[in-house]
Amino acid sequence: xxxxxxxxxxxxxxxxxxxxxxxxxxxxxxxxxxxxxxxxxxxxxxxxxxxxxxxxxxxxxxxxxxxxxxxxxxxxxxxxxxxxxxxxxxxxxxxxxxxxxxxxxxxxxxxxxxxxxxxxxxxxxxxxxxxxxxxxxxxxxxxxxxxxxxxxxxxxxxxxxxxxxxxxxxxxxxxxxxxxxxxxxxxxxxxxxxxxxxxxxxxxxxxxxxxxxxxxxxxxxxxxxxxxxxxxxxxxxxxxxxxxxxxxxxxxxxxxxxxxxxxxxxxxxxxxxxxxxxxxxxxxxxxxxxxxxxxxxxxxxxxxxxxxxxxxxxxxxxxxxxxxxxxxxxxxxxxxxxxxxxxxxxxxxxxxxxxxxxxxxxxxxxxxxxxxxxxxxxxxxxxxxxxxxxxxxxxxxxxxxxxxxxxxxxxxxxxxxxxxxxxxxxxxxxxxxxxxxxxxxxxxxxxxxxxxxxxxxxxxxxxxxxxxxxxxxxxxxxxxxxxxxxxxxxxxxxxxxxxxxxxxxxxxxxxxxxxxxxxxxxxxxxxxxxxxxxxxxxxxxxxxxxxxxxxxxxxxxxxxxxxxxxxxxxxxxxxxxxxxxxxxxxxxxxxxxxxxxxxxxxxxxxxxxxxxxxxxxxxxxxxxxxxxxxxxxxxxxxxxxxxxxxxxxxxxxxxxxxxxxxxxxxxxxxxxxxxxxxxxxxxxxxxxxxxxxxxxxxxxxxxxxxxxxxxxxxxxxxxxxxxxxxxxxxxxxxxxxxxxxxxxxxxxxxxxxxxxxxxxxxxxxxxxxxxxxxxxxxxxxxxxxxxxxxxxxxxxxxxxxxxxxxxxxxxx
Numbered sequence: 057x058x059x060x061x062x063x064x065x066x067x068x069x070x071x072x073x074x075x076x077x078x079x080x081x082x083x084x085x086x087x088x089x090x091x092x093x094x095x096x097x098x099x100x101x102x103x104x105x106x107x108x109x110x111x112x113x114x115x116x117x118x119x120x121x122x123x124x125x126x127x128x129x130x131x132x133x134x135x136x137x138x139x140x141x142x143x144x145x146x147x148x149x150x151x152x153x154x155x156x157x158x159x160x161x162x163x164x165x166x167x168x169x170x171x172x173x174x175x176x177x178x179x180x181x182x183x184x185x186x187x188x189x190x191x192x193x194x195x196x197x198x199x200x201x202x203x204x205x206x207x208x209x210x211x212x213x214x215x216x217x218x219x220x221x222x223x224x225x226x227x228x229x230x231x232x233x234x235x236x237x238x239x240x241x242x243x244x245x246x247x248x249x250x251x252x253x254x255x256x257x258x259x260x261x262x263x264x265x266x267x268x269x270x271x272x273x274x275x276x277x278x279x280x281x282x283x284x285x286x287x288x289x290x291x292x293x294x295x296x297x298x299x300x301x302x303x304x305x306x307x308x309x310x311x312x313x314x315x316x317x318x319x320x321x322x323x324x325x326x327x328x329x330x331x332x333x334x335x336x337x338x339x340x341x342x343x344x345x346x347x348x349x350x351x352x353x354x355x356x357x358x359x360x361x362x363x364x365x366x367x368x369x370x371x372x373x374x375x376x377x378x379x380x381x382x383x384x385x386x387x388x389x390x391x392x393x394x395x396x397x398x399x400x401x402x403x404x405x406x407x408x409x410x411x412x413x414x415x416x417x418x419x420x421x422x423x424x425x426x427x428x429x430x431x432x433x434x435x436x437x438x439x440x441x442x443x444x445x446x447x448x449x450x451x452x453x454x455x456x457x458x459x460x461x462x463x464x465x466x467x468x469x470x471x472x473x474x475x476x477x478x479x480x481x482x483x484x485x486x487x488x489x490x491x492x493x494x495x496x497x498x499x500x501x502x503x504x505x506x507x508x509x510x511x512x513x514x515x516x517x518x519x520x521x522x523x524x525x526x527x528x529x530x531x532x533x534x535x536x537x538x539x540x541x542x543x544x545x546x547x548x549x550x551x552x553x554x555x556x557x558x559x560x561x562x563x564x565x566x567x568x569x570x571x572x573x574x575x576x577x578x579x580x581x582x583x584x585x586x587x588x589x590x591x592x593x594x595x596x597x598x599x600x601x602x603x604x605x606x607x608x609x610x611x612x613x614x615x616x617x618x619x620x621x622x623x624x625x626x627x628x629x630x631x632x633x634x635x636x637x638x639x640x641x642x643x644x645x646x647x648x649x650x651x652x653x654x655x656x657x658x659x660x661x662x663x664x665x666x667x668x669x670x671x672x673x674x675x676x677x678x679x680x681x682x683x684x685x686x687x688x689x690x691x692x693x694x695x696x697x698x699x700x701x702x703x704x705x706x707x708x709x710x711x712x713x714x715x716x717x718x719x720x721x722x723x724x725x726x727x728x729x730x731x732x733x734x735x736x737x738x739x740x741x742x743x744x745x746x747x748x749x750x751x752x753x754x755x756x757x758x759x760x761x762x763x764x765x766x767x768x769x770x771x772x773x774x775x776x777x778x779x780x781x782x783x784x785x786x787x788x789x790x791x792x793x794x795x796x797x798x799x800x801x802x803x804x805x806x807x808x809x810x811x812x813x814x815x816x817x818x819x820x821x822x823x824x825x826x827x828x829x830x831x832x833x834x835x836x837x838x839x840x841x842x843x844x845x846x847x848x849x850x851x852x853x854x855x856x857x858x859x860x861x862x863x864x865x866x867x868x
Contacts, residue, residue: 087148090120090140093160093167099177103147110140110147113177122147130176130672131185132539159666172670172864181676188536189543192620194464195613201462202612204605207450212596214238214449215440219261222279222592223440227477227492228259228410235435236413239449239474246456248417248472253502255495257481258283258488259410263403265376267345269296269386270397276382277359278345280402281329281375282438282480283366283488291401292316292343292374298390301325301349302335303765313340316398318386320349325765327719328486329375330368334770337373343400344375347383353591357381360591363438369773370484374402412481414496415474419459421619423467424696428504429619430471430511430573431455431611432564434478434492439592443584443599448514449474451608458612468619471504475564486719486778487791493567494790505571506700506707509624512615513565513577518604519584524553525610526579531557531634532706533574536625540617544610548602554579557630559714559721567790570714572707574626576614578607622678622692623671624699628664631709636661638726643733647834649841656848663855667702670860674698677867691866698863701856708854712847716795717758718775725844727796728837731758735799735833739826742819747812750819754805754826758798768802776800797836799829 091101094112102111112118120127122142127134138150154160154167161168182190217225217234225231236252243250260283267276280286294316300306301322317336326332333344348354353362358380378386390396415435421427433448440446452472459470473496481491496502510533525546529537538555546552556579559565565575580589588594618625641654674695681688715724734757741750754760759775766774779788779795788795804825811819 083143083148086151087141087143088151088154088162088165088167090147090149092165093154094177096167097169097174099169099174108142115180117177117183120149131183132535157665159662159669170666172673172861175864175868176669176673176676181673181680184672184675185539185543187621187675187679188540188617188625191613192617194462195616197462198458198464198612198616199609202458202608203454204601204608206457207447207452207454207608208596208601208604209450210242210453211442211446211450214435214446215437215442218440219263223437224262225435225437225441226260226262226282226479227412227436227481228257228407229261231261232259232436232476233411233413236415236474236476239415239435242453243415243417243456243472243474246417246453246460248419248456250415250417251501253414253416253496253499255412255414255477255492255499257410257412257477257491257495258483259407259412260480261405261407263405264401265403266291266399266401267376267378268399269389271389271393272386276378276386277361278376278378279361279363280404281333281344281346281366281377282363283330283483284333284375284402284404285372285406286404287343287374287400287402289401289403291399293397293399294342295395296345296386296390296398297395298387299336301765302332304767305765307335307339307767310339312336315341315395316343316345316400317341318383318390319344319346320383320387321346322349323351325762327762328367328774329364329377330366330371331766331770331774333371333373333375334369334773335766337371338767338769341373344373345378345383345386345400346375347378347380349380351586352589353380353587355587355591355593358384360588360593361439362590364590365480365489366483367486367488368484368778374400376400376402412476412492412495414476414492416501417456417472417474419456419466419470419472421466421468421470423692425469426507427468427696427699428471428508429466429468429615430473430504430508430568431514431615432473432475432493432511432568433514434475434564436476436479436492438479438590439594442595443519444516444589444594445478445514447518447599447604448516448578451514451604451611454608455612455615464616466619468509470615470619471508473564478564482789485786485788485791486774487788490561490564490567490790493564497567497571502571505573506703508573508703509699510574510576510618511565511568512611513563513568513575514611515563515578516580516584516589517578517607518599518601519581519588520598520600520603521583522581522600522603523550525549525551525606526553526555526581527576528556528558528560528579529576530559530569530574530710531630532626532628532710533576534630535627536618537576537614540614541610544613546606548600548606561716561719561721561790569710570790570794572703572710574706574710578611621675622695623674624702625675626671626702626706627668628706628709629661629668631713632657632661632664635713635723638723640726640729643729644841647732647837649838653841653845653848656845656852659852660848660855663852663857666857667855667860670857670864671702674860674863674867677864681867691863694859694863694866698856698859701854701859705851705855708847708851712844714794716791718779718798722796724796725837725840728833728840731799732830732833732837735826735829739823742823742826745817745819747808747817747819750822751805751808751812754801754808757801757805760801760805763802763805771802772800797832799833801825801829
């Protein structure tokens with residue numbers, strides 16, 4: 057559906073008319089009388105005088121008020137860019153409402169609606185939202201059988217597996233295999249017919265660490281940084297010095313040769329600890345101890361550790377993490393003393409050809425066994441990882457147990473994916489997590505691409521301090537997830553909180569999404585991230601059992617309703633509305649690319665809008681048929697074929713539009729258009745002699761921010777070499793082919809900044825460098841244009857519009 061004129065995400069441009077005195081009393085050629093338009097099609101129209109509201113449809117399905125850009129349709133609220141007017145006692149609305157929202161043909165004041173619009177507005181069907189919020193057959197029994205204690209207890213058992221007393225069950229280690237075996241055995245017990253999916257990875261195992269510092273009584277609490285190298289058994293002994301945040305400014309003129317650096321890791325300057333390590337390594341450091349200055353491990357008392365995936369260059373450098381409380385004590389002593397004799401011990405092992413273990417379990421569907429609903433979580437963890445991700449694995453166990461004990465009969469096959477190496481599994485790249493799920497989705501065992509209704513990723517839920525139940529969902533499922541969850545009763549939580557419209561590359565949902573499968577996921581409470589995430593405080597004590605139980609009930613209901621709905625609860629309009637808002641079509645024409653992409657995108661927008669209505673109509677008509685005990689066998693086969701084409705269309709769009717700019721999901725074409733515009737504008741400013749303006753423009757280039765805080769080698773490896781898909785020596789797993797390419801503007805931008813500061817107006821070198829970037833950026837832009845054009849053509853050709861109308865005719 058077209059929402060290009062709307063500012064809210066799930067906007068169905070539904071604007072009718074009613075209310076407040078009109079601005080002016082003349083009717084222009086773009087305004088259409090509302091009552092005449094609908095009544096000519098035998099669609100009832102009413103008027104509520106007190107609120108100046110027009111009500112349309114046999115059950116008031118569509119309402120609009122005079123002067124208001126807000127409309128309501130089928131239980132949902134939408135925003136438009138125009139409002140109905142009251143002129144000479146009649147309600148008028150812009151013809152775009154009829155053309156772009158209701159897909160009607162407008163000639164003057166004559167409006168011809170598609171047959172499915174008239175059907176929707178002249179029958180007393182339940183609203184789509186009412187159907188979403190209606191428990192499905194077997195759901196009540198499932199919820200009664202759902203035992204959160206089973207999942208909780210399993211999580212406690214999983215948490216006992218660790219390479220140290222603090223935990224750590226990382227992929228490619230004996231602990232990783234033990235965790236997978238525990239899941240496998242439980243799957244067997246529950247009758248899920250489990251199988252291992254094995255893969256190779258870079259296995260890192262933590263065994264022990266210690267830090268002894270002159271003048272400090274006893275060993276300080278430390279853990280080894282994930283992916284970092286071991287010391288000799290007796291450690292390394294050297295002088296420790298404090299070097300601030302290890303930013304470019306802090307390290308200017310500093311020689312760390314033969315020394316151990318203490319760093320207050322500021323993630324505003326270095327988003328990954330590997331970049332801190334790289335910075336001090338280049339200055340000669342032989343060891344690093346860091347504490348988190350911000351964002352992570354800020355738990356009360358500052359006693360929390362924090363480790364993250366390495367996500368950077370492989371270094372022969374032992375690295376330890378120390379809680380902020382003790383890091384600040386060391387900092388104070390070092391500021392006073394200058395340096396302190398230190399012995400650092402890090403005991404880790406590395407297996408560059410280790411084995412990882414995903415586990416697959418299934419409960420076969422009875423109606424559509426070759427269609428799937430996926431739920432997934434991961435077994436590997438830092439520390440004991442109770443919320444991340446032990447109780448999520450336990451949650452899958454509880455779901456499977458409840459299905460078996462309640463005799464719930466799934467229509468579609470329910471797939472339980474236990475993932476390994478979600479946290480870490482590769483080295484020398486920015487994409488070293490999700491290695492287990494990426495290997496799985498690219499293996500022969502992953503038979504679910506193009507056949508899966510949706511996938512739920514469970515992770516980091518039930519924090520004791522969370523006030524509201526929160527989620528996130530991809531474009532295709534967002535409307536369904538949001539509005540279904542609005543119908544749940546909440547007791548442990550105060551209610552439903554934010555339901556973000558996004559996918560993230562920070563969990564296994566991303567590997568699955570890259571197969572074109574719609575996803576949804578738990579949304580992590582901000583306090584968890586800032587305080588206990590990847591620390592020793594991710595424990596049962598910081599987790600609420602009551603909230604865990606309510607999470608499982610809510611997610612379980614969402615899974616069952618996704619399974620039982622006759623047609624998939626998809627909204628194809630969301631992505632195309634965002635895409636059209638992001639793309640500068642005029643700029644594409646100016647670049648000589650023509651209007652073909654705009655034409656195909658507009659065609660897809662119309663198709664998505666039509667399917668928004670027809671998909672809902674099929675859902676309503678099918679529900680009515682079931683409630684009336686009518687035989688649906690004849691239509692079920694057609695619905696099965698229709699659903700397959702819907703999934704194919706959705707897959708085409710998800711795969712074609714999902715790219716990464718750094719670590720953010722982004723559209724590829726708008727990225728390159730913006731990059732081309734930025735370079736062109738900056739070059740023009742330089743040619744006009746305005747260096748200050750050009751510097752401001754160029755400092756908005758991708759990754760410019762980090763250039764202020766990192767030496768070139770660190771910046772280059774992080775932003776160019778780490779993510780450059782053209783580098784033949786580096787396979788970057790799920791980042792391959794989807795990461796947009798940044799340009800190596802560091803030297804140009806820094807030199808320009810210096811020239812502006814010094815009053816040097818000779819910008820010839822900077823102009824030459826900036827112009828040298830344009831051909832590659834333009835090439836990338838044109839390739840992205842070509843890919844998007846092909847994507848929309850494929851989606852338009854395969855979209856099941858005719859199949860939808862045939863099913864509607866059959867149900868009639």
